[in-house]
Amino acid sequence: MSATPKKTILFVDDEPNILSGLKRMFRPMRKTMKFRFAQSVPEALEVMAAEQIDVVVSDMRMPGMDGAALLTTVKNQYPHAIRIMLTGQADDESIMRTIGVTHQLLTKPTDPDVFKQVISRASALQDLMTDEKLKQLVSGIDSLPSLPETYARLQQTMQNPDCSLADVAKIIEQDLAMSAKILQLVNSAFFGLYKHINSPTRAVNLLGMDTIKALVLGVGVFSEIKSGPSKIFSISALWSHSMATAAFAKKIAGEVSEDQEMIDHCFIAGLLHDVGKLLLFSRLPEQYEQAVVMAGETDCTLDEAELRIFGTGHGEIGGYLIGLWGLPGPVVEAITFHHRIDTYPELSLCPALIVHVADYIYFRLNPDKCIGPPPELNQQAIERTTIQDHIEDWVELCRKIKEQEGEDDG
Ligand SMILES: [Fe+2]
Numbered sequence: 092m093s094a095t096p097k098k099t100i101l102f103v104d105d106e107p108n109i110l111s112g113l114k115r116m117f118r119p120m121r122k123t124m125k126f127r128f129a130q131s132v133p134e135a136l137e138v139m140a141a142e143q144i145d146v147v148v149s150d151m152r153m154p155g156m157d158g159a160a161l162l163t164t165v166k167n168q169y170p171h172a173i174r175i176m177l178t179g180q181a182d183d184e185s186i187m188r189t190i191g192v193t194h195q196l197l198t199k200p201t202d203p204d205v206f207k208q209v210i211s212r213a214s215a216l217q218d219l220m221t222d223e224k225l226k227q228l229v230s231g232i233d234s235l236p237s238l239p240e241t242y243a244r245l246q247q248t249m250q251n252p253d254c255s256l257a258d259v260a261k262i263i264e265q266d267l268a269m270s271a272k273i274l275q276l277v278n279s280a281f282f283g284l285y286k287h288i289n290s291p292t293r294a295v296n297l298l299g300m301d302t303i304k305a306l307v308l309g310v311g312v313f314s315e316i317k318s319g320p321s322k323i324f325s326i327s328a329l330w331s332h333s334m335a336t337a338a339f340a341k342k343i344a345g346e347v348s349e350d351q352e353m354i355d356h357c358f359i360a361g362l363l364h365d366v367g368k369l370l371l372f373s374r375l376p377e378q379y380e381q382a383v384v385m386a387g388e389t390d391c392t393l394d395e396a397e398l399r400i401f402g403t404g405h406g407e408i409g410g411y412l413i414g415l416w417g418l419p420g421p422v423v424e425a426i427t428f429h430h431r432i433d434t435y436p437e438l439s440l441c442p443a444l445i446v447h448v449a450d451y452i453y454f455r456l457n458p459d460k461c462i463g464p465p466p467e468l469n470q471q472a473i474e475r476t477t478i479q480d481h482i483e484d485w486v487e488l489c490r491k492i493k494e495q496e497g498e499d500d501g
C-alpha cells in the first residue's frame with residue numbers, strides 16, 4: 092500500500108514570537124505533516140505559488156493585507172485548500188469579513204491540544220480526498236460553501252469559556268429570520284415541550300446551548316446553500332426528513348445512552364446526514380435530477396443512483412463538507428457512513444449506527460416520501476451490536492413522535 096503524501100500546513104502571522112511558538116507546538120507532528128510559516132500575506136502567497144498547501148491557518152489582524160484578504164485570495168486561487176482563521180475574542184467586526192471565506196474560526200489564544208486536533212482533523216479530511224471519485228466530484232464544484240453566518244458567530248462566542256446562555260440568545264435574536272425559524276422548530280412536537288416558547292432566551296434555557304447551536308447550523312445550511320426550483324426534487328421534503336431523522340436519532344440515543352454529548356452528536360448528525368444531497372443538488376442540479384429520475388424509474392436506491400452518476404454518494408460529500416467546517420469526528424463519520432454502515436470500523440453503538448437506524452425508521456413510517464426503494468436496515472451492522480431486539484420498540488417510539496408532529500401540523 093502506498094503511503095499518503097504528507098500534508099502541508101501553512102501558518103501566517105505577522106508576529107515572529109507567535110510563529111516560533113507555533114513551530115514549537117507542531118514540532119512533534121513533523122513525522123506526519125509538513126509545516127510552512129509566513130510573516131505576511133505576500134510571503135504566504137509566494138509560499139503557495141511554490142508548493143501545494145493543504146491547510147492555511149491565518150491570523151486576522153496583520154498590517155497591509157489582513158487575514159480576510161488572504162483567505163479571499165486563497166479561496167479564489169486555491170479553492171481546495173482548507174482555510175482556518177485565528178481571531179481575537181472581541182473581533183466581531185472582522186469576523187463579519189471572514190464569513191464566506193473561512194471553513195473554521197479559532198479564537199486566540201487557542202488551547203494547544205484543540206489546535207493540534209483541528210490541524211490533524213483538517214489534514215485527515217484532505218486524506219479522504221485521496222478517494223479519486225470524491226476528489227473529482229469536489230473539483231467539479233467551484234467552491235465549497237462556507238460556514239453559515241449566524242452559526243459562525245455562535246461558534247466564536249461559545250469558544251469563550253465565560254459565554255452565557257444570554258450571549259447565545261442575543262446572537263440568535265440579531266438574526267430575525269433565524270429566530271423565527273428556531274422558535275417554530277422548538278415549538279414543534281419534535282421537542283415535546285408542551286408549552287409555548289416565545290423567545291430565543293427561553294429556547295436556549297430549555298434545550299441547552301448545544302441543541303440550539305445544532306438547530307442554527309441546520310437552518311443556516313438549508314437557507315444558505317441555494318438551489319433553483321425543481322419539479323422532481325423537493326428541498327422542503329428534505330428538510331422535513333432531516334428534522335424528523337434528527338428527532339428520531341436523539342430519541343433512540345436517549346434510550347441507549349445517558350451520555351449527553353453522544354445524544355447531541357446523534358441529533359446534529361441526524362439533522363445534517365443528507366446535507367450532501369442539498370450540496371449536490373445546488374451545485375450540479377442537472378446531474379442530480381438525473382440521479383433522482385434513475386432512482387424513481389428503476390429499482391435502484393437514490394444512493395446507488397448517485398454512485399452510478401457521481402462515482403460517490405451524498406454521505407461521503409456531506410461528511411467531507413461537515414468535516415471541513417470542523418464538526419466533531421463522530422458527527423462527520425455518522426454523515427459519511429450512514430448508507431455504508433457495514434464498512435464503518437466501530438462496532439459499538441455510535442452516532443453512525445443510530446443515524447442509519449433513524450433514517451431507516453423514517454422511511455418505514457413514510458414509505459411514500461422515499462425517492463426510489465426505501466433504504467434497508469443493514470443486518471450485518473445490526474448483528475454486530477445488541478440492538479436487534481429493540482428496533483421494533485424504537486419504530487413505535489418514532490411513530491408517536493410522527494403522529495404528534497402530524498397533529499401539530501393540522
Ligand atoms: Fe442519506
Ligand SMILES: [Fe+2]
Nearest residue numbers: 332364365450
Ligand atoms: Fe436520509
